[in-house]
Amino acid sequence: MTVLGVAPALPLHSAGKYVAGAYVVFVLLILVYVTIMAIRLGRMERQLVELNRDLARRDEAPETSGASETRGAETRNRPDTRNRPDARNPADARNPPDARNAPDAPDGGREPARMGGAGRPAGDSSL
């Protein structure tokens, strides 16, 4: 190795710490950046887990609503009572549960479909 330096401004033992300091700064900057990226990646992973959990919950929901749809089909086979004038009455929604569960309840065919979960209609499948 050729050494051109004959009279350097700083001897090696003094200059070494500055050179080491400069390169350590460089490495530290990259390390800090990588650490921040790792934290963000961890956060994103947690969100993915959360999303998977929500999806699993949604997958369970149609199964439940599938069972209730069978019940809904049974009620749909009955003579259509929804077009009766009293079924369109807004006051009808305020009927007590026992009244709605009565065999001739006007919304008897619709109610089971709402049991699908999370207050969403069972037919609403954006999956």
Place this chain on the structure above:
Amino acid sequence: MPTYGKGLRGLSILTLTTIVVALTLVFFWVPQDASQGFIQKIFYIHVPLAIVSLCGFVFGGILAVMHLRTGDRRYDMRSYVAIHMSLIFGVGGLITGSIWAKASWGHWWVWNEPTLVSFLIVLLMYATYTPFRFSIEDPERQGRYASVFAIVAGAFVPLNFLAVRLAQQYVHPRVLTLTGGNLPGPMRLTFTVSLIGVALLFVTLWKYEMAAKNARIQMRTLRRRLLGDDDLRPPQRSAAPTL
């Protein structure tokens, strides 16, 4: 949506290899400088960091022009990430330069040195970029105003560089000039490899950050599509662009 992760593994390996080669050349091959001695080895990290940082600012300005021309907010995102990365590299250049100044001049900072002060001005100017973005709530306006800022500041960078070069009174070394500079062959080669290594590092980290932001946006979109808008919390106010 574009995928920024494509080719990232190869690029990372190339970057790492180049940086390892550069460090090997710096510490085991290149001769010591006649006047400065060992301290001159800071030059191989300080100057590439400063050059790549300034080029990154200009790159951010060019992407901002693309954003304003096309209205495509992905360019705003690219510009934001480029400026963000340049700021990090700029801080690195500033600190390593300060360490060199202390060793060589005996002072951490010299206020009557145009190169140092002009670089600091550029850095401080870009330090306002993120708070500026954060202060604008409407994403559309935020993107447009930030692009205008990036263009004006990006144009200021080369002008500033030229002004400093034309200044007569300076003590900062001029190693690279239009006539070829003062570097002997081995030093020039080592410097070039270091510059390529730092530039590749910039590109790699830029792609990493773009890939991360892209993944986050895609996940949010997916969540919205799967669970509906009602299930999403409103997005927090952010300096980062939202697509």
